[in-house]
Amino acid sequence: MTETRQPIIGQSLTRLEDPPLVRGKGRFVADVSFPHQLHMRVVRSPLAHGRLLGIRIKAALALKGVHAIWTAQDIADIGPIDFREGKIEKLEPYRQPVLAQDYVRYVGEPVAVVFAEDAYVAEDAADLVELDIEELPVIVEADAPPGVFAPGLSTEAAIVTQGFGDVEGAFASAHAIISLDLQMGRHSGVPLETRGAIGLYDSARDVLELHGAAKVPHKNRESLARMLGRTTTTLHLFEYHVGGGFGIRGEIYPEDILVLVAALRLERPVKWIEDRREHLMCANQSRQQRHLISAAVDAQGRLLAIRNEFYHDQGAYPRTHALRIAETTCGILPGPYHLGAYSATGYYRLTNKTPCATYRAPGRYETNFVRERLLDAIAERLGMSRVDVRRINLIKKEEMPYARPLSVLEDDVSYDSGDYEGLLDQSLKAMDWDALQESLKARRAKGEIVGAGFALFIEKSGLGPTDGAHVNVDTDGVVEVLTGGASVGQGFETVVGQVCADILGADYRKVRVVHGRTERIEFGIGAHASRATVMTANAVAVAAAKVRAKALDMAAELMQAQPGDLDIANGLVFRRDAPHGPSMKLGAVASALRPMAKTRGAREPGLSADGWFESEHQVYPYGNQFAVVKIDPATGAIAIERYLIAYDIGKAINPMLVRGQILGGFAQGLGGAIYEEFLYDERGEPLSVSFADYLMPTLSETPDVEVLLTEDAPSPRNPLGIKGAGESGIAPVGAAIASAVEDALQCTGLVRQLPLTPQRVKAMLKELQSRRGLPA
Amino acid sequence: MKPAPFTLHRPATLAQATALLHDLADEDARLIAGGQSLAPMMAFRLARPGHLIDLNGVGELAHLCESGGMIEIGALIRHVDIARRAIPGVTGALLRAVLPHIAHHPIRTRGTFCGSLAHADPASEWCLTAATLDATLVAHSASGRREIAARDYFEGAMATALRADEVLSSVRLPQLPEGARFAFHEFSRRSGDFAIAAALVIFELRDGLIAQARIGIGGAEDRPRRISEAEAVLNGRKPSPELFVEAGAAVAAALCPMEDISTSAAYRRELAATLTERALEEAAR
Numbered sequence A: 001m002t003e004t005r006q007p008i009i010g011q012s013l014t015r016l017e018d019p020p021l022v023r024g025k026g027r028f029v030a031d032v033s034f035p036h037q038l039h040m041r042v043v044r045s046p047l048a049h050g051r052l053l054g055i056r057i058k059a060a061l062a063l064k065g066v067h068a069i070w071t072a073q074d075i076a077d078i079g080p081i082d083f084r085e086g087k088i089e090k091l092e093p094y095r096q097p098v099l100a101q102d103y104v105r106y107v108g109e110p111v112a113v114v115f116a117e118d119a120y121v122a123e124d125a126a127d128l129v130e131l132d133i134e135e136l137p138v139i140v141e142a143d144a145p146p147g148v149f150a151p152g153l154s155t156e157a158a159i160v161t162q163g164f165g166d167v168e169g170a171f172a173s174a175h176a177i178i179s180l181d182l183q184m185g186r187h188s189g190v191p192l193e194t195r196g197a198i199g200l201y202d203s204a205r206d207v208l209e210l211h212g213a214a215k216v217p218h219k220n221r222e223s224l225a226r227m228l229g230r231t232t233t234t235l236h237l238f239e240y241h242v243g244g245g246f247g248i249r250g251e252i253y254p255e256d257i258l259v260l261v262a263a264l265r266l267e268r269p270v271k272w273i274e275d276r277r278e279h280l281m282c283a284n285q286s287r288q289q290r291h292l293i294s295a296a297v298d299a300q301g302r303l304l305a306i307r308n309e310f311y312h313d314q315g316a317y318p319r320t321h322a323l324r325i326a327e328t329t330c331g332i333l334p335g336p337y338h339l340g341a342y343s344a345t346g347y348y349r350l351t352n353k354t355p356c357a358t359y360r361a362p363g364r365y366e367t368n369f370v371r372e373r374l375l376d377a378i379a380e381r382l383g384m385s386r387v388d389v390r391r392i393n394l395i396k397k398e399e400m401p402y403a404r405p406l407s408v409l410e411d412d413v414s415y416d417s418g419d420y421e422g423l424l425d426q427s428l429k430a431m432d433w434d435a436l437q438e439s440l441k442a443r444r445a446k447g448e449i450v451g452a453g454f455a456l457f458i459e460k461s462g463l464g465p466t467d468g469a470h471v472n473v474d475t476d477g478v479v480e481v482l483t484g485g486a487s488v489g490q491g492f493e494t495v496v497g498q499v500c501a502d503i504l505g506a507d508y509r510k511v512r513v514v515h516g517r518t519e520r521i522e523f524g525i526g527a528h529a530s531r532a533t534v535m536t537a538n539a540v541a542v543a544a545a546k547v548r549a550k551a552l553d554m555a556a557e558l559m560q561a562q563p564g565d566l567d568i569a570n571g572l573v574f575r576r577d578a579p580h581g582p583s584m585k586l587g588a589v590a591s592a593l594r595p596m597a598k599t600r601g602a603r604e605p606g607l608s609a610d611g612w613f614e615s616e617h618q619v620y621p622y623g624n625q626f627a628v629v630k631i632d633p634a635t636g637a638i639a640i641e642r643y644l645i646a647y648d649i650g651k652a653i654n655p656m657l658v659r660g661q662i663l664g665g666f667a668q669g670l671g672g673a674i675y676e677e678f679l680y681d682e683r684g685e686p687l688s689v690s691f692a693d694y695l696m697p698t699l700s701e702t703p704d705v706e707v708l709l710t711e712d713a714p715s716p717r718n719p720l721g722i723k724g725a726g727e728s729g730i731a732p733v734g735a736a737i738a739s740a741v742e743d744a745l746q747c748t749g750l751v752r753q754l755p756l757t758p759q760r761v762k763a764m765l766k767e768l769q770s771r772r773g774l775p776a
Numbered sequence B: 001m002k003p004a005p006f007t008l009h010r011p012a013t014l015a016q017a018t019a020l021l022h023d024l025a026d027e028d029a030r031l032i033a034g035g036q037s038l039a040p041m042m043a044f045r046l047a048r049p050g051h052l053i054d055l056n057g058v059g060e061l062a063h064l065c066e067s068g069g070m071i072e073i074g075a076l077i078r079h080v081d082i083a084r085r086a087i088p089g090v091t092g093a094l095l096r097a098v099l100p101h102i103a104h105h106p107i108r109t110r111g112t113f114c115g116s117l118a119h120a121d122p123a124s125e126w127c128l129t130a131a132t133l134d135a136t137l138v139a140h141s142a143s144g145r146r147e148i149a150a151r152d153y154f155e156g157a158m159a160t161a162l163r164a165d166e167v168l169s170s171v172r173l174p175q176l177p178e179g180a181r182f183a184f185h186e187f188s189r190r191s192g193d194f195a196i197a198a199a200l201v202i203f204e205l206r207d208g209l210i211a212q213a214r215i216g217i218g219g220a221e222d223r224p225r226r227i228s229e230a231e232a233v234l235n236g237r238k239p240s241p242e243l244f245v246e247a248g249a250a251v252a253a254a255l256c257p258m259e260d261i262s263t264s265a266a267y268r269r270e271l272a273a274t275l276t277e278r279a280l281e282e283a284a285r
């Protein structure tokens, strides 16, 4: 047999996690049950704001099969839901109680909870719980004057600010000032699998378990332990298959705490599976911001300063992230451009709507839209091309790393590497931009409403500071990679498996990746902010390299060679100079290292090692997206004729997965750009609580997308050179489509709001006609 | 989203079904056919029938036939059957043209033609078809059989002349004459969604002039209906783009559209006019 080392990193290998999923053998939280479990149903507020005067549970309790019903009084010892990163003094009084106490503040807020023998009875009983609520006036718009959250507390929970330079001076001396008022609709991640949680208490061992974890099991273990007054050693979280995360799954919600407390007190497993209506009413929503933004530019179109004032609609309560999206909005808005001076002020306001938190590309979907609209408007004002105004402002390759006195996720902004203009040129070429302009012009002359637009963007990913992993080879040669990561369906096992197999020399198909289990590994960062590949894969690389060294050392002794003469591939150790000669299986090397094996000598037992990776800063991948659209003037419908996504990933571990991430993200971005919007009426009643009203694009609505994936700028901040991929598809879609729509209309400043529903487009057409003095 | 408790009945004959409806009259009994509208409403607990009477075992309702210039569609004919059974003539072709606009394939394999008419969603394509073709609806109850003309049948959004004790056993559609032209256009934000507005147009050309024009509009008002003002514009005139615009304007003028938070009356009105024009253009081709 001939052994040679083929690279595994960089190959589009099929996914390690797929076999059970495509055979219908996946196990999602709803598939999990425990003997004697109770089913939990939450009674939710039907009003957006009110004083809770009383709750009558007698009739519900009398229903056969109902085990218990709790209200806030029954869990008075449990505090409100904590922030993930610990105490935030100013926001403490705004935290959401697990069950509403004196007030309800959004439709869907948990008020009481029923535990019953089955899910049907639980729902029947929940219907019988009577709430006595005195309705109070609501605030449904974040840009309305703030009101009272509770006596002495304003609904403006915080004001976030960032900035640098002499903004006033820049505006005073500007050649031109361009101002826009832009709004972003409320939408969110809507995974195929709704949330779910099962609490289980093992009184024999005094261990409390939460099944159905996602995204950040270890972080959540810390928060939950803090809230429940337990040590982390006796609290464990278990992740199963997760049918989509998108940032909104896996956060701590009231239901997670309820199943745990109930499991402890009722001494029976307690299962809760969210239904779709609850999901669309209670799971984190996102994005809703209004920006009043102004740019001061010189005569060449250079950005001298930006003033970015925005209203952040947080919904009824801060959630586990506290101020993160508003902070990111401040820190990331300047994107890939030079900027002389900057001031950002975000009014973080509570409204009587579903609470908000991070959704794939938080703070970026919003700011890409706002910033790129601003650049298009500058181009129009100065009579420049949209490409030139960007060129003149782009940060150059030679300037990397490029630091700015801003912060994102408490990390100082410092772009690590990139050739933004180079990628722009590649895209312009791929689009055949000049010819495209000509053909669109000709079509417009014939009366078609067609146009092209684009947006440039910077992503951020790989938030550190540290992650670890443990790699172990068993005596059959199976490699187990123990991580504190999480899989939300993104291909985590595959990516980690590829890195491990590549570095160790293992057979990729024999790698098993463990994630989402706090009882197996003490620390973990989970899967969020496109960090898993950067942080966890690099930690795995360190551990795998150590295992490799140990394997070579042991094998060298057994094969009577020097470690340097040996190599490992496909799980076999062999001599470089005699690839056809004798070889040794990794499993055999592991056997030789068993505690009782004499061969082990003085070596530590086991073919295994820990690895840690530390990073000082995040990494900043970048890209651009181009759209060609056609508008039907009668219906206002937008058809996407062509779409290009260019993205520099630094180094793709598995290009197929990167493309998958990009395309999936794009579909969600399209949702926010044209289809999806959580609407509320003037009483704060949510109107988008089914898939008939919350419109996600389906395959029929999603156009083909061309992907231009480049590896021009590997990150210098990690040995593998990788940058994240999770949010690149979605981040600038609203921006690019808005730009194309304005180009089709041949007028900037018309798009003020996303999503671009047919009716809004139709209204824009009318506005255009009246601006041009034509009859409507 | 789990339905409230109910008792399920499975009659084998139409007589048993109507008897059950009669006997359970005071206990909130509902028929279920394809379940594609009723089951979601029960899951949301917007409908809480105490008794469900399942029509799926009533074999005599699975008929689809043509006789005396009428096509008769029984209560167990699913949406997909409209394409699978070779319904003859222009009316057959018309039904097949409308069909793909209804929901998505899996829903079409369960949902029924008559269930759509009983449910009477204002945007239902089959309701619009029935209204435009002046269908006859056949209802059975324990006390007998009666026929209801489409124009008397639709009473509002999800409200019909059908009584609580009646089964809509079949719908009869007239066979259109050879050479009749038709086209159906609707607009919805996504494929498979209920339409925001829809237009079904039918006419004949006699010596180059339009005759027997039927313009039906669905989705815009609380029930589908023919717009006689627009039909009058067309009859006796030569097809032309200008004429179609005129007919569209007549539709717009005659309509009194519904309004909700995401769709204004004005938008629906303009849409109905556009869809009418487009359908007329297609039919004239």
Ligand SMILES: Cc1cc2nc3c(=O)[nH]c(=O)nc-3n(C[C@H](O)[C@H](O)[C@H](O)COP(=O)(O)OP(=O)(O)OC[C@H]3O[C@@H](n4cnc5c(N)ncnc54)[C@H](O)[C@@H]3O)c2cc1C
Residues within 6 Å of the ligand: B030, B031, B032, B033, B034, B035, B036, B037, B038, B039, B040, B055, B075, B101, B102, B103, B104, B107, B110, B111, B112, B113, B114, B115, B116, B118, B119, B121, B123, B124, B125, B126, B162, B166, B167, B168, B169, B192, B193, B194, B195
């Ligand atoms: C996602 C989705 C999208 C859809 N999109 C569309 C669409 O675009 N256009 C469209 O027209 N429809 C659409 N539908 C509805 C679908 O066409 C239903 O099949 C149809 O409305 C009802 O038919 P059914 O047989 O399923 O009726 P069921 O759901 O069984 O019953 C509906 C109602 O009619 C009554 N009923 C049923 N049969 C009879 C009868 N023979 N006599 C008396 N009463 C009866 C029931 O009691 C009930 O009140 C959609 C449904 C879904 C789930």
